[in-house]
Amino acid sequence: xxxxxxxxxxxxxxxxxxxxxxxxxxxxxxxxxxxxxxxxxxxxxxxxxxxxxxxxxxxxxxxxxxxxxxxxxxxxxxxxxxxxxxxxxxxxxxxxxxxxxxxxxxxxxxxxxxxxxxxxxxxxxxxxxxxxxxxxxxxxxxxxxxxxxxxxxxxxxxxxxxxxxxxxxxxxxxxxxxxxxxxxxxxxxxxxxxxxxxxxxxxxxxxxxxxxxxxxxxxxxxxxxxxxxxxxxxxxxxxxxxxxxxxxxx
Amino acid sequence: xxxxxxxxxxxxxxxxxxxxxxxxxxxxxxxxxxxxxxxxxxxxxxxxxxxxxxxxxxxxxxxxxxxxxxxxxxxxxxxxxxxxxxxxxxxxxxxxxxxxxxxxxxxxxxxxxxxxxxxxxxxxxxxxxxxxxxxxxxxxxxxxxxxxxxxxxxxxxxxxxxxxxxxxxxxxxxxxxxxxxxxxxxxxxxxxxxxxxxxxxxxxxxxxxxxxxxxxxxxxxxxxxxxxxxxxxxxxxxxxxxxxxxxxxxxxxxxxxxxxxxxxxxxxxxxxxxxxxx
Numbered sequence: 001x002x003x004x005x006x007x008x009x010x011x012x013x014x015x016x017x018x019x020x021x022x023x024x025x026x027x028x029x030x031x032x033x034x035x036x037x038x039x040x041x042x043x044x045x046x047x048x049x050x051x052x053x054x055x056x057x058x059x060x061x062x063x064x065x066x067x068x069x070x071x072x073x074x075x076x077x078x079x080x081x082x083x084x085x086x087x088x089x090x091x092x093x094x095x096x097x098x099x100x101x102x103x104x105x106x107x108x109x110x111x112x113x114x115x116x117x118x119x120x121x122x123x124x125x126x127x128x129x130x131x132x133x134x135x136x137x138x139x140x141x142x143x144x145x146x147x148x149x150x151x152x153x154x155x156x157x158x159x160x161x162x163x164x165x166x167x168x169x170x171x172x173x174x175x176x177x178x179x180x181x182x183x184x185x186x187x188x189x190x191x192x193x194x195x196x197x198x199x200x201x202x203x204x205x206x207x208x209x210x211x212x213x214x215x216x217x218x219x220x221x222x223x224x225x226x227x228x229x230x231x232x233x234x235x236x237x238x239x240x241x242x243x244x245x246x247x248x249x250x
Numbered sequence: 251x252x253x254x255x256x257x258x259x260x261x262x263x264x265x266x267x268x269x270x271x272x273x274x275x276x277x278x279x280x281x282x283x284x285x286x287x288x289x290x291x292x293x294x295x296x297x298x299x300x301x302x303x304x305x306x307x308x309x310x311x312x313x314x315x316x317x318x319x320x321x322x323x324x325x326x327x328x329x330x331x332x333x334x335x336x337x338x339x340x341x342x343x344x345x346x347x348x349x350x351x352x353x354x355x356x357x358x359x360x361x362x363x364x365x366x367x368x369x370x371x372x373x374x375x376x377x378x379x380x381x382x383x384x385x386x387x388x389x390x391x392x393x394x395x396x397x398x399x400x401x402x403x404x405x406x407x408x409x410x411x412x413x414x415x416x417x418x419x420x421x422x423x424x425x426x427x428x429x430x431x432x433x434x435x436x437x438x439x440x441x442x443x444x445x446x447x448x449x450x451x452x453x454x455x456x457x458x459x460x461x462x463x464x465x466x467x468x469x470x471x472x473x474x475x476x477x478x479x480x481x482x483x484x485x486x487x488x489x490x491x492x493x494x495x496x497x498x499x500x501x502x503x504x505x506x507x508x509x510x511x512x513x514x515x516x517x518x519x520x521x522x523x524x525x526x527x528x
Binding site: 021045047092095099 | 305310
């Protein structure tokens with residue numbers, strides 16, 4: 001038996017962007033057979049990054065899977081193109097689509113039967129957890145890995161998907177009885193979390209104390225002003241996961 | 251650290267091409283095409299590339315101001331004067347005001363199993379010109395004035411890049427003092443970059459990104475252009491190495507007697523700032 005609650009879904013655009021120009025996406029879905037959450041960060045120097053990030057997140061929520069296959073990317077890609085006004089695109093956006101759309105991605109699947117957390121990630125979007133299941137961070141990136149130049153899930157107009165050059169991180173772990181908090185983040189916030197944790201701070205506490213959009217926004221602006229947080233799109237998806245009894249063990 | 255400022259809509263940078271359009275540019279560069287025509291094609295491609303790299307689904311973002319100065323028998327002219335405004339135009343204005351447009355049909359798979367036949371507009375801004383003498387000093391003086399004014403108005407910008415392409419010697423004096431003046435122009439993020447590309451359809455071996463004047467042929471023309479060229483910053487060194495150039499520390503943004511293929515690579519590397527926009 002498991003109870004999963006969405007505590008927060010905050011998406012804050014870079015300071016020179018409007019919310020509609022923010023290239024992050026995040027969402028959570030709860031179904032009887034499983035709970036799913038995902039974040040994606042559209043790569044800033046490509047076009048249609050926002051739409052692609054949203055398609056990846058929705059594609060994962062509708063059809064979650066740990067092995068990100070080329071078939072799966074292809075289906076998400078078709079969904080992406082079906083939403084574009086291709087006939088009306090100017091020449092430069094055709095060029096952009098031929099060069100590809102890209103986003104980092106992180107998805108989690110929580111199995112309510114055996115209290116199992118499964119994670120799949122490409123690039124530097126991350127999940128941290130804290131609570132009865134311990135304290136950890138995935139993918140296992142160090143501070144220096146947050147360079148802004150990372151591998152990302154791509155899809156090109158007129159080319160079949162190719163995942164051969166990507167590193168897809170996957171991990172499954174049991175969740176212990178009691179409460180574990182999960183924090184899904186895109187790279188700027190993940191870098192802050194990693195650094196704060198490594199310096200002995202309690203970054204999870206900062207998240208749990210900011211349970212309203214406006215207090216979170218004020219905190220982000222303060223950290224940006226202090227130079228502690230990169231001025232990038234910021235996304236936090238916070239989940240409270242409670243395993244109510246021992247896992248069913250095979 | 252210089253050359254680290256973000257290039258964004260809040261903080262755009264600038265690129266200025268200075269193109270020799272003297273009579274000798276009518277000579278063939280390779281067997282097929284004149285220097286003027288090849289250079290026109292290359293500049294148009296770079297302008298297209300700048301628009302593509304600055305574009306998002308909501309339009310073209312103002313990451314750069316871009317200008318083209320041509321110099322020839324007719325003196326020094328704004329080669330984009332058909333676009334309203336000052337010499338350096340916001341990149342989105344280039345898309346709004348092409349000199350002419352070529353329509354090309356492309357058959358493109360739509361990613362969903364179908365084929366789309368699409369008419370794609372390919373805008374042209376810069377036409378080939380080859381006429382008369384080589385007022386290089388006047389052209390660089392105009393470039394210096396243009397960039398100085400721009401840098402004053404954009405003190406925190408990523409430093410502007412001037413790319414000067416010529417195939418000959420100036421007919422209006424010594425351009426080196428003007429180049430020295432350009433080297434002293436700066437924003438808070440570093441000095442303005444002046445790269446010089448000397449093109450030739452020649453037998454003699456080309457020199458690209460030399461670090462030492464001894465790598466350059468011992469002619470006054472070749473050595474003067476070396477001294478007129480800025481040292482290449484590290485972000486361009488990295489890009490040049492990625493493209494297979496053996497480029498050492500302290501290399502200058504200079505190519506001498508380069509052929510068409512080398513020139514296109516040089517121009518791509520010289521405009522690397524286009525890839526830094528966010």
